[in-house]
Amino acid sequence: MPEGAPAPRGPFPPGHQFSGFLSSPERSQLIEWTLSNRSRFIPSRIMGNVLNLERRVSERLPDLGPLRPLFERRLTESLPEIFRTTGTRPFEVEYFELELAAHGDGAFFANHVDLPIGPGRKPHGSKASRTRDRVVSAVYYFHIPPKRFSGGALRLYRFGDQDGSGDFIEFQPKQNSLVVFPSWARHEVRRVGCPGQAFDHHRFAVNAWLCRALAPASGN
Numbered sequence: 484m485p486e487g488a489p490a491p492r493g494p495f496p497p498g499h500q501f502s503g504f505l506s507s508p509e510r511s512q513l514i515e516w517t518l519s520n521r522s523r524f525i526p527s528r529i530m531g532n533v534l535n536l537e538r539r540v541s542e543r544l545p546d547l548g549p550l551r552p553l554f555e556r557r558l559t560e561s562l563p564e565i566f567r568t569t570g571t572r573p574f575e576v577e578y579f580e581l582e583l584a585a586h587g588d589g590a591f592f593a594n595h596v597d598l599p600i601g602p603g604r605k606p607h608g609s610k611a612s613r614t615r616d617r618v619v620s621a622v623y624y625f626h627i628p629p630k631r632f633s634g635g636a637l638r639l640y641r642f643g644d645q646d647g648s649g650d651f652i653e654f655q656p657k658q659n660s661l662v663v664f665p666s667w668a669r670h671e672v673r674r675v676g677c678p679g680q681a682f683d684h685h686r687f688a689v690n691a692w693l694c695r696a697l698a699p700a701s702g703n
Contacts, residue, residue, distance in 0.1 A: 493642030496668035499568035500654050501561070504623055504661040509553060513689075514627055516550055517583060521682055524585055527592075530599055541590040541672075544583040547689065555579050558621065558691060565663050565693070569619055577615050577696040586635055586686040588679075592672035594640065594647035597692060617666040617692040624656040624688050631684040633676040637662055640669045647671060656686055666692060 505513065524542040529535050547554060558565070558579060566573045597620045622637060636653045647669065654662045664670065675686050 495641055495652055496639050496664050496670075497568065497570040498639055498652070498654065498662060498664035498668070499564075500657070501564070501661045501663070502657070503659055504557060504561075505553075505625075505659055510625055510659055512553075513550055513625060516548060517544075517585075517687060518627075518683060520544055520548070524583075527584065529595070537593075538595070539592045541592065542585045542587075544585075547581050547583060551579075551581060554581060554623075554689060554691065558693065561661075565619060565621070569663050569665055571619055571665065574618065574695045576693050578694040580617065580692040580694055582690050584688045584690055585682065586632070586672070586675040586677075586688070587682070587684075588677040589674060590635070590672075590677075590686070591674040594638075594669055594671040596669050597666040615694040615696050618695045619663055619693040620666045620668075620670075621661055621663045621691040621693065622688050623661045623691065624686070625659060626656075626685070626687055627683045628658070630658070631677065631681075632686045634673050635675040635686040636673045638671050638673055639664060640671075642668070644669055656688070 524544050526534055527539050527541040527543045529539050559576070562573070562576070565571070598617050626632065635656045637656070638647075638651045638653050640647055640651050641649055653673075677684050677686070
């Protein structure tokens with residue numbers, strides 16, 4: 484490659500957006516849970532449990548309470564299509580990592596990957612040795628109608644794009660839809676506009692990661 488030439492970029496990550504992921508009663512339960520737990524939302528953090536408002540601005544609820552079994556069941560039922568549309572070799576899901584996120588006015592998440600890399604990587608927010616890896620990322624979108632926010636698209640960059648300056652594909656945060664993509668794909672959440680900042684006007688999402696158990700390290 485000639486000196487000074489840009490590094491080659493790969494193809495776009497395989498991703499897909501499913502419609503109608505939850506039934507209307509199930510979505511109503513989720514909305515009720517979200518609003519009734521407003522006081523429990525905390526500022527979102529980036530990998531390593533670091534608060535960095537230059538990289539990520541949003542709020543999160545680290546658990547789904549009684550709705551966790553619902554999401555685990557729906558994701559499990561969708562596994563064949565999730566694996567197919569993300570180009571993922573089927574595996575046994577060891578754990579579903581879930582969080583509820585709320586994006587108000589000015590919220591965003593700069594380009595990043597969901598899978599930590601490098602030797603000795605740690606689980607998100609933990610000092611313990613890593614026992615599982617995120618393989619597939621999934622984002623379920625919902626809002627309280629009528630929609631009163633703008634922006635907040637999920638942007639996926641080509642493999643090999645490190646700084647988010649290249650071309651991309653985008654998924655809009657459509658009501659009751661689920662977007663899936665490989666966890667090692669570089670992506671970002673575009674800035675949200677939500678005048679007035681009323682919590683029930685926010686862009687809401689359930690972030691989910693399908694995790695695979697790591698093989699035990701071999702001895703010397």
